[in-house]
Amino acid sequence: MRKIGISAQALVAAAFGAVIMGGAISVPKLIAPEAGAQPIAIQAPPGAPLSFADLIEKVEPAVVSVNVIATQEVGSVPGIEEFFEQFRGAPGMEEFFQQRPAPQETPRQRESRSLGSGFFISEDGLVVTNHHVIDRATQIQIVTSDGKELEAELVGTDRQTDLAVVRVKEKGKYPHVEFGSSENVRKGDWVVALGNPFGLGGTATAGILSANGRELGAGSPYTDFIQIDAPINRGNSGGPTFDLRGNVIGVNSQILSPTGGSVGIGFAIPSELAKEVTDTLIKDGRVSRGWLGVQIADLTPEFAEALGIADTKGSLIADVTVGSPAEKAGLRRNDIILSVNGQKVTDATSTTRIVGRLIANTANKFDIIREGKRQTINVTVGERPEDPYATPGNPGSPDAGPGDQSSGVPGALLDDLGVRLVPMTEEIRERLALRPGDTGLAITEVTPDSVFAKAGFESGLVILESNGQPVPSVAAFEKTVSEARAANRSKILLAVRVGQTTIYRTVDLPAG
Incomplete structure (x- = not known):
């Protein structure tokens, strides 16, 4: 069955023709709406701005790009010598080896360039950015929103919070912004981020506060980050995140991304911490903890x-x-x-x-x-020293592996717990950077599906204490287990040495 349609234009023409001809056809409502009829309109929800343009126009002059020339140590690519050596003696390769320069035995210095963001916090030209943006910088250049290039010098930097302050050398009065309160911004509130993503400069993005109080592991022990979904990318580091009043509530620092680009998970240093650290850097040039x-x-x-x-x-x-x-x-x-x-x-x-x-x-x-x-x-x-682990008695990295903990004797197998233990040797004690006289039990075997296996223990770890008690012998360890059972406790708490780091783990006690 074929459908036949009449276009609106044809209907208009027919109606218009009928009027000309004096006919009795009336104009349809489609063509002549009733007086006072209103078009469909959607009212913006309370608190949602129709545009961020006024805010961005106000704060953008204070946001800058940070261009850095830095030095870094480079050496030969790991494994490259072994790769070339496999071709030595092959036809046509002798000339290559004769002309090839000798490999670098010590790292050499080379210049690298990086781009980041920042913002003026004072009229006389103080700029806040990230530590990782200016790390090892030999030259720092600030580029303002109107394209003016200004040489800058480092005032102070703090690796632990990833914050730094630089000052432009040229005297003048610069537009600047102020730190606000990130604590007054709730999850779901609007935020606006400005910066220099991928070197494009002068870019604004908007989103919401996704979460606050984010901990990003041991690398950032002093910072509870705020999480935003306003897109930030490489080059946004050091740029500001604003609330809708134009106050800085965060300093963009990191992104979480499998691709290197924004996936809507960005992290900013909260303004309260940023102000505390930058004030200290301006005053002292460093943060003493x-x-x-x-x-x-x-x-x-x-x-x-x-x-x-x-x-x-x-x-x-x-x-x-x-x-x-x-x-x-x-x-x-x-x-x-x-x-x-x-x-x-x-x-x-x-x-x-x-x-x-x-x-x-x-x-x-x-x-x-x-x-x-x-x-x-x-x-x-x-x-706090620069490297808190480089102290007497704790040489080297805390993450060094435990190595072979076997003492060469079979040790005692505790069947109900599924673990074989043997007193650690002096050689083990030195390797783990323990004090002279420290005692412990090296694990030489863990039975599959035992309580020790389920708790994640494996051969090579060393138990230093059980429920707060030293364990110089297997008998001493068994005593702590018996005491825990007598006190109707279902677990024992073990201090375990992994490399040069001590951690705690609990082990469920089977019914005795």
Whole structure:
């Protein structure tokens, strides 16, 4: 069946013709709407701007591009010599080896160029950006939104928070913005990011605050990032994120992306921390952090249950660095830190940040739990070294592998736990950077499907303590297990040495 349609134009023509001819055909409503009829319109939801143009026009003059020339060490490509050597003696390759320059035995310096973003925070030309943008810079150039190129010098930088401050050398009055409060911005509120993605310059994107309080691992122990979905890319680093009042609520720092481009997950340093650090950099050129000299872990409910304590808010000292302020003050492994100078800690991260804000060489009160009893320890904190692990007794990287922990003797197999243990040797103690006299049990075998296997243990790890007690022998370890069962505890808490790092793990106790 064929459908026949009449176009609107034909209908108009027919109606118009009927009028000319004086006919009685009336004009359809499609052509002549009733008086007062309104077109469909959608009202913007409350709080949603129809445009960000006014905001961007206001703040854009304060946002700059940061062009950097830096030096970096380069050497030969790993494995390249072995690759070429396999062709030595092949037909036609002798001339190549004669003309090929000798391989570089020591790294050489070369220049590299990088692009980032920043923003003026003062009329006299102070600019905030990221540490990784200006790291090892030999020349820094600021390019303003109107294309003016200005030479700049470093004021101060802080690797731990990835913040830096530079100052333009040319005197003048520069448009600038101010830090606002990221704490007043809620998840779902609008944010606007400006910067220099991929070197394009002067780019604005908008989105919402996706989350706050993001922890990105050990590489950023002092920062709880805010997460935004306003697209940011390579080159946006150091640029500002604004609220709708034009206040800086974050400094763009990192993205999470499998492709290297924006997938809607970007991270900015919150304005409160950024202002605190940049004020210190402007004043002193560096940030001096308090240093305790401990390895710490979160006090989880599982850890607390194994230790037989009610508190689950705090941090557990996993190890104390030799010669550190913590050791001098008498802090020990298994001490639980509850508060510092009356300020309660909730986990390992909060402890790190509170200690980091302490002034070096000042006395501070640490409230702790030791062997189930509360007490206060006075600690004079030191200044955090550039490499806190490069201290006497802790040589090298904390991530060094444990190596072969076998002592050459079979050890004792604990059938109900599924683990074979043997006292560690002096050679193992030295390799793990332990103190003379430290004791422990090396794991030489883990039975499949045992409680130790399910807890993630494997051959090569060393148990230093069980439920806070040293374990110089298998008998001492078995005693801690018996005591835990007698106290109706379902778990034991073990301090385990992995390389030069001490961690904690719990193991479920089978019914005895």
